[in-house]
Amino acid sequence: MYLSKSDYLMGVDCIKALWLKKNHKELIPQYDETTLTTFDIGNQVQNLARNFYPKGLMIETESWDIEKRAKLTKELSKKNNVIFEATAKLSNGCFCLIDILIKKGATWDIIEIKSASSVKDYYIDDLAFQKYVFENAGYPIKHCKVLHLNKDYVRHGALNIKQLFIEEDVTEEVLLKKSEVELNIKTFLTYQTMSDTPKIPFHSSCSECPFYSYCGRDVPEYSIFDLLSAAKADEFYNNTHSCNIEDLPLSYCTTDKQLIDLDCFLNNKIHVEKNKIKEWLAGLEYPLYYLDYETVMSAIPMYDNTSPYSQIPFQFSLHIQKAPHGELEHIEFLHQEQSDPRRNLAETLVKSCGKKGSVVVYNQQFEKTRNKELAALFPDLSKDILAINERIVDQLIPFRNRYLYSPKQKSSASIKYVLPAFSNLSYKGMNIANGGDAMNKYLAFLEGKQTDEESQQMFTDLFKYCGQDTYAMVLLMDELYKWAEK
């Protein structure tokens, strides 16, 4: 019987998840591309952070051989003050690796490296477990710290490692967890070996769990978890053990939107507020410029004037339409070099967007923020870029505000749900089918991890994907006109 750090954190989240992990390994899903990218980012950040401690030594042996690692750590701790991936294991089965273990006199400090840009609550649980294991293995711990990325750092020239990271002392928060950790460990070690699955009801935050498909196997494709707020959905499910919308009393719907969604679902009808749609359409000024960006994000700033996790636009698609239902002109930009795409993109954008006419986007916050960042970066283009922002019209509004709603949207106004509700256009089967795919593949290209052939294929896929995003808005505009006149 053993309990690793990730087991412990899983148990803190949900005891049933820990039990399933230990007793039904076959239910654990394979890592997807996004998870693998996250691991990759974590490794890059760890490698950089270790530069803080040039005298640190790594425990160099297979990660699975915990006994050997723990023995090597003991030996190394007698001669070196900084150890990377130090390992300890207790007789009760608890074990963990510590990112950086530092000797200060007769005590030790733990440093946990994180690729996030702030301290999250679960880091405290993470460190509390590490402290428990190492103290019981004979390493008295004085300080627990998190070394995370500094979101305010802006790269100029070579990376400044000292400014890129922030070290936060969280010892006090960790100490408050002492008795909780001890109790949790006893519980988790006992629970693992129980023959019956722990009785934990399905709940709204299950969607984050790797066992979601298993625990949620009876949850319909559209359920109370989509329609209600998290608290109300959990309350209803706990009271009734049903997640079917058909069973939902009206009293659980606390907003007009929820009442509309419920009515449309139960009566299989489309909700239309013609006057509101007409009013929104009347605000459009032709020609329309349907605009969509793809962006790439890197934990470690790649270019000058970027920070950790800056969103760097590298592609846009622009469909131009001179009159309602009119013909389309299509302009697209994709930076196909391994360099900072922003200047080329900003110049092409300004040239392509004209001087008048509404710029239609879906969820304006994203495009507007990117434009403001580009304007701040290129003062000579600033006036023109900010003028584009003044012309932006958000197509999300008529769908989010339920001027037009189909039960096929499943209570969502995301274009990925709205589009199939009102058209036959689909992202199914596309090599790049969402913004996350686009970002991960483009990042791999920038980092030189693709062959030329792979990059060429990716460019083709990106043109298709981003082009479809703006064409989708054209189709939705046609639908809005159609329903306004019906």
Ligand code: SF4
């Ligand atoms: S899906 Fe929910 S109930 Fe099931 S293991 Fe995960 S968190 Fe627990």
